[in-house]
Amino acid sequence: MEWRPDRAAKKAVYKQIAEYIEEGISTGLFSPESVLPSERLLAKELGVNRSTVVAAYEELQSLGIVERKKGSGTRISTDIWGISHKRIPNWGRYMEDGSFLPNLPLVQRIRTENQKRHVINLSSGELAPGLLPREQFKTIMATIPFLDHLGYDHPQGNAALRTTIAEHVREYKNIHAAPSSILITSGAQQALHLIIQCLLKPGDSIAIEDPSYCYSLPVFQSAGLNTLLLPVDQHGINPDDVIALHKKHRIRMLFLNPDYQNPTGLKMSPARRKRILEISSEFGIPIIEDDPYSLTSFNGNVSDTLKSMDENGNVLYISSLSKIVASGLRIGWVIGPSNVIERLADAKQQVDFGHSIFPQWAANEFLKSSSFDEHIHMIRKELKERRDEIVTSFQRYLKDNTAYFIPEGGIHIWCRLTHPVNEQQLLEESMKRGVSFLPGSVFGSQKGYVRFTFGREETDVIGEGIARFADALAVCQKNDNV
Numbered sequence: 001m002e003w004r005p006d007r008a009a010k011k012a013v014y015k016q017i018a019e020y021i022e023e024g025i026s027t028g029l030f031s032p033e034s035v036l037p038s039e040r041l042l043a044k045e046l047g048v049n050r051s052t053v054v055a056a057y058e059e060l061q062s063l064g065i066v067e068r069k070k071g072s073g074t075r076i077s078t079d080i081w082g083i084s085h086k087r088i089p090n091w092g093r094y095m096e097d098g099s100f101l102p103n104l105p106l107v108q109r110i111r112t113e114n115q116k117r118h119v120i121n122l123s124s125g126e127l128a129p130g131l132l133p134r135e136q137f138k139t140i141m142a143t144i145p146f147l148d149h150l151g152y153d154h155p156q157g158n159a160a161l162r163t164t165i166a167e168h169v170r171e172y173k174n175i176h177a178a179p180s181s182i183l184i185t186s187g188a189q190q191a192l193h194l195i196i197q198c199l200l201k202p203g204d205s206i207a208i209e210d211p212s213y214c215y216s217l218p219v220f221q222s223a224g225l226n227t228l229l230l231p232v233d234q235h236g237i238n239p240d241d242v243i244a245l246h247k248k249h250r251i252r253m254l255f256l257n258p259d260y261q262n263p264t265g266l267k268m269s270p271a272r273r274k275r276i277l278e279i280s281s282e283f284g285i286p287i288i289e290d291d292p293y294s295l296t297s298f299n300g301n302v303s304d305t306l307k308s309m310d311e312n313g314n315v316l317y318i319s320s321l322s323k324i325v326a327s328g329l330r331i332g333w334v335i336g337p338s339n340v341i342e343r344l345a346d347a348k349q350q351v352d353f354g355h356s357i358f359p360q361w362a363a364n365e366f367l368k369s370s371s372f373d374e375h376i377h378m379i380r381k382e383l384k385e386r387r388d389e390i391v392t393s394f395q396r397y398l399k400d401n402t403a404y405f406i407p408e409g410g411i412h413i414w415c416r417l418t419h420p421v422n423e424q425q426l427l428e429e430s431m432k433r434g435v436s437f438l439p440g441s442v443f444g445s446q447k448g449y450v451r452f453t454f455g456r457e458e459t460d461v462i463g464e465g466i467a468r469f470a471d472a473l474a475v476c477q478k479n480d481n482v
Helices: 011-028 041-047 050-062 091-097 105-113 134-142 159-173 187-199 239-249 269-284 338-352 357-369 370-401 425-433 459-481
Strands: 066-069 073-075 182-185 207-212 226-232 250-254 287-290 315-318 331-335 400-402 412-417 449-453
Touching: 011 041, 011 050, 041 050, 050 066, 073 357, 105 425, 134 239, 134 357, 159 182, 159 331, 182 187, 182 338, 187 239, 187 250, 187 287, 187 315, 187 338, 207 239, 226 239, 239 250, 250 269, 250 338, 269 287, 331 338, 357 370, 370 459, 425 459
Parallel strands: 207 226, 207 250, 250 287, 287 315
Antiparallel strands: 066 073, 182 331, 315 331, 400 412, 412 449
């Protein structure tokens, strides 16, 4: 046998052997009438341990490709081709080999747990049902006009909505943008995907905050990017760190969340915003500014965004209605140079032929109505009450077990456990008690942290959620001390 497994490959040797045999069966290299080599013989021919061949044969057996009988050896399954010579695809291998990576198993598990009714959800980054403008949207949908056009809309999104967003960002964020420089996306996350797929290539180095929501997204790894980390302190990232990384790695793009950053809740200082823009201009590094939370500022003061300070067109600005109106609308947008927006729009059209006209129409009606401003004032007040409740609950139930920064906006609070415990065990113990949170490792390199979302649950259950978490933490600390 001339073929040999590649020991330098990332794929396990037993999987390489299983795939080789499966391909050999398909091509006729291994005859359906013959017995496959014995475990000992094949191991000797390939120069591997017998246990490796056993694992390969077990893999093929689990897929129904071979049959194994003690004393008779390993044979190709008698019904592998079926009556009409058809085979079932090895879907497991297809899923494993796909280039688009799945979410972390831990994140998948938490999302599954959150579907259970008894779980107090302190992990999902969205607004509570009571904070959604349901009555306003009932009124809007009851007055939906007869639509003359139900076909595909403009590749960049509905023209009326883009005009309204241009007015919205000028009024609320001092960003001056023409409708032609705006692309409507399915939330901010699609905007990130489009930017990564259209403007970067495998091997490019990009920099993100540490910790950061971006750290949790497999899309960077799927695209083959070299992801570099910029530590966050109480004033945001240090501009000097950007220079140091760029000199070493030639940063192609910088991803930032300057206002009520996810997960820390911190705001980047005005001085650092100014310096970051100077560095961007000096080295020609594009900045992707993700701004889902700035309008939630509890005191009503909205800081200057990087985009509003950008005089050279270096910033691509992403925002959405997900964190301030309703995540289910799936209305987000990107603002940038017109030629870049056209490139992103072309890619989006290839994926979905543009956004549905119905949520665009509803979002446009709500954004241009007086109800929007009333809604923003309401969620600022309600989110502050929830923030205060979770801080009070920390003081009541966790006492000296956590240290935390109290955010002045957003929906998240970032906590350091003063006595670190096993992260996986803490999550399991919390889920047993019916409360979910996100471990800090999901967001970056720092250990011993957790993120709670105070925007997802109603105020009266937040305290109970923290009490359950405190019970779980106590069990984990006791186990660590035994």
